[in-house]
Amino acid sequence: MSQALSFQIEPNAHPVSAADRAAAIAAPGFGKVFTDHMVTIRYTEGQGWHDAKVHARQPLVLDPATAVLHYAQEIFEGLKAYRLEDGTMALFRPEANAQRFNASARRMAMAELPEELFIEACRQLVQIDRDWFPDVEGGAIYLRPFMIASEVFLGVKPSSEYLFMVIASSVGGYFKSGAPAVSLWVSQDYSRAAPGGTGAAKCGGNYASSLVAQAEASKRGHDQVVFLDAAENRWIEELGGMNIFFVFDDGSIQTPPLSGTILPGITRDSLLTLAREEGLTVREERYAIDQWEADAKSGRIVESFACGTAAVVTPIGKVSSPSGSFAIGAGGPGQVTQKLKDRLVSIQRGSAADPHKWVMRLD
């Protein structure tokens, strides 16, 4: 049975030297510094999951007819390993990532991976590459589990073979600007997801189709894109890779509902839980772009923020579209945003109680 798969461990014979590693993780940025190892597990129809290995990080050799290169059967996850205040390495809600990975797999007609195997793969990689933890503000080892269709075949059908991998990256803050708040561009010409499509699956294809809008935003000097619903071009959905929250002057908060076109963020879910515990009124209801503008201008909206594993909680300072711009609050992190962020980060770092058992200690 796949649950009982044991990992073959082949340590990297030529790891990065301690001095080079120290230099690399001193100011790691995001997604540029990679560790010495990776995990691979193979799936073959009829046989199931097999050949679980931890080995040196290395290039993949793929036949040019490998299915993923043509029809994009690919999904991924993103989670961080933190060092707790007492020095223990820990994962935050990894079972939620494992479950979402399988939900994505089902949508993309790919093989599901037993949750224990997903978590064990993450654990093994953090164990062997723990020296890559960067001791910087907001530092973490970012894990990127992903799976590709690996059958060599040009016919259009679900692949009969898959390759699951985990790689790891030493990371600091996500936004290089270090700005107190990000600016958003409202995408009018491009949608991220349509009803019945793949918006709720964490697949590379969603990102591929969002990049032209992101490039347009960057060209106009904005940090991120905010996407509207595909049917009416009116209801706020999410950013290219982060969910969105609105804070009202009566202290209530609101976020768009999981309608099938929005990625169910684990940060989103965690913040909803924490906000309810704080006694805030929380709504998961749709919110129109013109209403956001009117409410920001009237003062009914006092804060807005984006959230996701990579950037955690990021205040939104300004929103622009071809018809003009509006500012949110004072342009920096507001009180509610800061409070929710502090609550979340202190649980993730092990400095606050963890009543929901979100933190999984690795040793």
Ligand SMILES: *Cc1c(COP(=O)(O)O)cnc(C)c1O
């Ligand atoms: C991953 C992702 C998020 C955030 O999810 P988290 O689990 O909070 O990291 C939001 N939107 C999209 C499109 C994503 O891919």
